[in-house]
Amino acid sequence: MVKWNVGPGALSALLVLTLVGCGSTKLDTPAPVETRTPGDAGAGANAGNAGKPAAESNVASVDLGANASPPAGLGRTVYFDFDSYVIKDEYRPVVEGYAKFLAANKAKRMMIEGHTDERGSREYNLALGQKRAEAVQKAMALVGAGEGQLEAVSFGEERAVDAGHDEAAWAKNRRAELKDR
Numbered sequence: 001m002v003k004w005n006v007g008p009g010a011l012s013a014l015l016v017l018t019l020v021g022c023g024s025t026k027l028d029t030p031a032p033v034e035t036r037t038p039g040d041a042g043a044g045a046n047a048g049n050a051g052k053p054a055a056e057s058n059v060a061s062v063d064l065g066a067n068a069s070p071p072a073g074l075g076r077t078v079y080f081d082f083d084s085y086v087i088k089d090e091y092r093p094v095v096e097g098y099a100k101f102l103a104a105n106k107a108k109r110m111m112i113e114g115h116t117d118e119r120g121s122r123e124y125n126l127a128l129g130q131k132r133a134e135a136v137q138k139a140m141a142l143v144g145a146g147e148g149q150l151e152a153v154s155f156g157e158e159r160a161v162d163a164g165h166d167e168a169a170w171a172k173n174r175r176a177e178l179k180d181r
Contacts (some may be wrong), residue, residue, distance in 0.1 A: 079175050085134075111180075112136045113159075114136075132154075135176075
């Protein structure tokens with residue numbers, strides 16, 4: 001039998017470190033996800049309009065032939081609100097455009113990099129960056145990109161695009177970037 005001689009100070013320090021590490025990372029709340037399939041007449045805003053044609057989306061359709069280049073003019077960045085990984089409506093064209101591009105070009109691959117601002121612990125920011133990257137990945141898969149074409153990674157606060165310490169800088173750093181692989 002091994003007997004450990006641990007002083008009360010060391011035991012207290014170990015307990016504090018354990019509690020701090022466990023309490024700093026919490027992202028248990030799942031992201032709100034809306035799933036729709038073509039012909040879902042009873043979903044969302046069309047619930048009372050069964051049999052009527054669905055309203056047209058305000059997102060422009062993208063016609064991508066084989067070996068087409070990525071959508072021009074969309075940008076490759078999706079920005080998020082503070083402490084959130086919900087994709088804003090204004091970035092849906094970016095997600096849908098690249099998802100359709102990948103669906104038409106099965107050999108292409110993309111990496112989705114999740115980033116955060118400097119606020120929060122390192123562990124929390126890595127987890128939040130991963131949730132942001134995975135939210136974009138799931139949205140692209142719903143539009144038609146193959147899951148094998150996408151990889152979600154988190155850099156947390158490590159790769160800031162703006163080193164400032166104000167809301168304008170933080171807003172630029174809360175993002176997911178779409179990169180070719």
